[in-house]
Every structure is written in structure tokens, then in C-alpha cells.
Amino acid sequence: MSSEKEILIFDLDGTILDTIDDIHSSLMNTLRYFNFPTFDISITKQYVGDGIKKLVERAVGEDNFKDEHERHFRTVYKENLVNQTKPFTSILNVLERLKDRYIMAILSNKSFEMTDYLVKHFKLDNYFVRWYGGDSFVEKKPSPLPIYEIIKITRSKKDGYLIGDNYTDVESGNRAGLKTIFCRYGYGKLYGQQPDYFVDTPEELLNILI
Template sequence: MNEARLVIFDLDGTLLNTIADLAAAANAALQANHFPVRTQAECQRFVGNGINKLLERALPQGHKTPQDVANMRPAFFAYYDEHLTDQTRPYPGVKELLVKLQAGGVKLAVASNKYQSATRRLIKHFFPEISFAAVLGQRDDVPVKPDPAIVEEILWASGAQKQNVLYVGDSDVDMQTAHNAGVRVCAVTWGFRSREELMSYKPDFMTDTPAEIADMVD
């Protein structure tokens, strides 16, 4: 990569292990609406496409309707906004990677399908020492990933060219987002999807540890 190197990170399952708090919020919403709760393993399969899709997937058969999802949203947000850092933690080695990349002059950004306010709060809470070029989550006026709009917005904000960009994520959604945006992609194996599933999307790189990502940028 040349000047204006940029690494775009997914959030959930890539920078932060958020699944316990997401599952707790989903179950709080299910209980508030008198539906059976889900296991954390089930919720891990439900995440990746935004909160509405998480809630739709968590609902039982026969109740996956727009109205049922809308009914679930207030309880989900009320719980998650109060508890989003209870059990969430950065994955081992992530902070060290971000510090190293920043020290090396690499621009950093976050592209998430988590709603914007929670995305910004989590980044500020766990990575206060990192100056991100952009921290973007799901917003009503922007299509969710795998639509490439969020990547295009980050490219505009950072001034980076596509050939100098590496997108890092843990899910099929991330692989598709990078491919749709025309940027290189690294699949991480510590997140919410299996190595086999990630391989089927033919990422440019795959890694088991954050430290290896620094070498991909260099």
C-alpha cells in the first residue's frame, strides 16, 4: 500500500466481542413481548445485518413480521443502551494492533451495521486513544452492509483510494461488503462465523490473530 493507507474494521465480532450483551438485549425484548428466549449461540448466528434483522431472526416462526419487530425495538434499545459494555470486551491483541497501525501512519475507520449511537459509544469507551478517520454505524438514510455505501462514505471522509484500503471483518456480510466496494478484504476467524464459511467468500487474506493484519498493510 502507498500513501493514505486505510484499514476499515467491522465492529461486532471483529474489534469487540459483543455477543453476550446483544443476546441479553434480544432476550429482554423477547421476554417483554412474551416470546421464548434464545441461546447465545443462536443469537451469534442472528447478528450481522443490523438490529431489525437480529430481532426478526430471534422471533419465533409465525411472528417474524414487521409489526412484531417494531414491537420488539423499544425493549431492545432500552436494555442495550444501559448494558452495552457489561460483558463486551475487545478481542485479545486488537488494541495493540490499532495502536501500532496508528503509530505507523495508517488511517483507521469503523463500518458497522450496529446503530450509530451505540457504535460511537463503544468505540469511545474501548478505544479512546485511537483517532479514527470515521466511525460509522447504521443510520436511517444509509443502506446497511453489504451495500457498499458505508465504505464509499469512509473513502470520501479519509481521502484514501480503493487500492490502498484493507477491509477487516468476521462475517459473510463483511466479505460481501468489501467485494461490492471493490476493496481488499481480510477475514478474521475469532468472530461470529466459522473459517469454512468465511473461506467460501474467497477473502484476499485470512487471519487467526490481529497482529498479522499489520503485515498485510505493510
């Protein structure tokens, strides 16, 4: 028996939480530890969105990448997950206004362990019925598979919205037949993907969703 409600699936980093400072400082720690050159946060913004392994691989260079680099980053980042990370201005008010109208879930490309910690730390479980990481399903965004699974698990309507700040979000949502909203206030790039809507602030989501 499916619910009468549509689903809203939100990305986490760059969409709900501003995580880039903690990611950047953990990445720079990793580069210094292994004697790689460091770089500006604007570069880190270009490298996030495809999960931790890809992030570290891009930072050290594909040919140089070793598993120990990724392990080091994960250890450091896990210890510094919430030093500077915070919800984007007004996003919690937006979620409060949406939570009774929709079934809401989070789909991150972060590990489930880190996603779960952040959701609970920032009390996002007040708004979301489920949350998932990049390792929660056999495939991750930009695959549509996690979305099909989430719709099945939550028994929501087969339509709704995918909200995120990266091409992986838009591609995943488009392929699964959801409407897609691209958050320009985040860090990601579209790389030719076409979302249905653009927003420059979290408040603008309400113009589309209410």
C-alpha cells in the same frame, strides 16, 4: 488532494469488540418479556451481523415480529452496552501498530449512536479518524456505498482493506474493490463470500498489513 495512505475499514462487533454476551443477554430479556422461547448464545451468534432489526426479527420469527420488539431490545441493550463487552485480546496493540501506516475507519451495522458510544467508551478514537453505523449512509453493508463514501470523506487512496467477521463485510469490501480480511475469531458466517485473507487472531492481521 488525496492522501498517500491506504484505508483500513474495520467492522466493530466480532472484529474489534467482543460484544456478544451483552447482545445475547439483552435479546433473551426481550424474548422473555414478550413470552418467546429463549435459546443458546450459539444461535445469537448466527443471528447477528445484519443490524438490530434483523437480529430481533430472526429471534422472534419473521411472522411474529413487531416494532415494539425491536424498541424493547434497543432500550435494554442501550442500558447494557458495556456490562461484559471488551476489546478482543491484543486488538488494541494491533491498532496502535497500524494507525500511523493507514487511514483507519470503523463501519458497523449497529446504529451510529451505539457505535459512537462504544468507540468513545473504549477510547478507539485514539486509533480511528472516523466511525459510522448502519444508519450513517443511505445504504449499509453489504452495499459498497458506505465504503465509497468513507474513501471520499477521508480522502484516502481508493485501495486498502476491509476487515470483518461477517459475509456483509466481505461482500461490501469485495464490491468496493478493497482487499478483504475475514476474522474467524468473530461470530459471522461467509455464506459463499470469498475473502482475500483469513485470520484466527487479531495479531495475525499484522502479518498481512505490515
